[in-house]
Amino acid sequence: MxxxxxxxxxxxxxxxxxxxxxxxxxxxxxxxxxxxxxxxxxxxxxxxxxxxxxxxxxxxxxxxxxxxxxxxxxxxxxxxxxxxxxxxxxxxxxxxxxxxxxxxxxxxxxxxxxxxxxxxxxxxxxxxQLPASYVGVLANEAGGAGLLISSLRHGRTADFKFVQPAIPPAGQVFYLWGLPADGGAPIPIGPLPEGKTGSVGLPGEAETLFFGVSKLGVTLETAGATPTTPGLPYRYLGFCGKFWP
Known part of the structure; x- marks a missing residue:
């Protein structure tokens, strides 16, 4: 051999x-x-x-x-x-x-x-081997495991799971952002529906959105808004990487 x-x-x-x-x-x-x-x-x-x-x-x-x-x-x-x-x-x-x-x-x-x-x-x-995917593991503000994000490489949705149930304040939503490895402007991805687990629609194919992204962040934003910049601080933040050889 x-x-x-x-x-x-x-x-x-x-x-x-x-x-x-x-x-x-x-x-x-x-x-x-x-x-x-x-x-x-x-x-x-x-x-x-x-x-x-x-x-x-x-x-x-x-x-x-x-x-x-x-x-x-x-x-x-x-x-x-x-x-x-x-x-x-x-x-x-x-x-x-x-x-x-x-x-x-x-x-x-x-x-x-x-x-x-x-x-x-x-x-x-x-x-x-598992299906080719992008995977993000995000820590909460206390530094503990907080949120798991995954999307098929050519998918149009991303699945999420909160390690512990989390409810945003009234009138606000958890909003997902992609943070480029080159330090470019954060990419708005979309609001996470309420619940411990669920899916969020992507504004494009995962391969296009996440290819140059090294981290994912989640902020609190006004419900129904379409923000172009994140309202800091990040409530969840962690690395994102490809899940295939």
């Missing part, structure tokens, strides 16, 4: 970040990763692209039998019986390993093409 093909390297890095590689393939990939700075950069980029997915998922408590399975797989079955099952999870190094194991288990459910002995090929690796 040659590992110098750009597409294969990209697919492997994405699957590694997603946690869908089998233990055998993952171990082989990690050996390559140690001495390949370019591959390390691809993994870092994939992790950055996948990070917004965490905000799109509701927190869920896994079944009780998941934890013993993780302990067994990670080799902690010899732990004292009197220890609480979650004590080891509080240790940072082990906690991150457990998180990776959980992601791998979930990924396995969605990527059946990656069997126990399968090597990720250019054909099966396409299963790890």
């Amino acid at each position: 040659r590992y110098d093909h750009p597409d294969l390297r990209q697919h492997l890095a994405s699957a590694y970040a997603f946690g869908s590689l089998t233990p055998r393939v993952r171990a082989r990939f990690e050996r390559l990763l140690k001495n390949d700075p370019a591959l390390q950069a691809l993994v870092a980029e994939a992790e950055l692209r996948l990070a917004p997915l965490a905000l799109a998922l509701e927190p869920r408590t896994p079944p009780a039998n998941v934890w013993p399975a993780i302990e067994k797989r990670l080799g902690f079955v010899e732990a004292k019986a009197s220890s609480r099952w979650f004590d080891w999870l509080l240790r940072p190094a082990i906690g991150w390993a457990a998180a990776g194991a959980v992601v791998g288990m979930v990924g396995g459910q969605f990527l059946p093409g990656l069997g126990p002995d399968a090597m990720l090929t250019e054909q099966t690796a396409t299963l790890t």
Whole structure:
């Protein structure tokens, strides 16, 4: 197997970040990763692209039998019986390993093409890819995760989700802006309908609107108005990037 093909390297890095590689393939990939700075950069980029997915998922408590399975797989079955099952999870190094194991288990459910002995090929690796989209993760004024924005690359609408429900004051709306990477004037995109989740129509194709945008911002504006400049401060602000190789 040659590992110098750009597409294969990209697919492997994405699957590694997603946690869908089998233990055998993952171990082989990690050996390559140690001495390949370019591959390390691809993994870092994939992790950055996948990070917004965490905000799109509701927190869920896994079944009780998941934890013993993780302990067994990670080799902690010899732990004292009197220890609480979650004590080891509080240790940072082990906690991150457990998180990776959980992601791998979930990924396995969605990527059946990656069997126990399968090597990720250019054909099966396409299963790890989501539709080409622009994704924005915006923080609230307190610096916490506040809002997720996404649009298909050639879409005409953008979906949004507030991490916590947010209601604008009477007579005002949350208004979405695109902030160009070159420092140009903010691009008015449109008002966000009320609700924790929803969609906003775009004044053009997403590829045209977001191609040169590095950040998204949300301000409070007068309902029914069509502002050309944002009424600062930004109530939500964060990075926007493309979600494809």
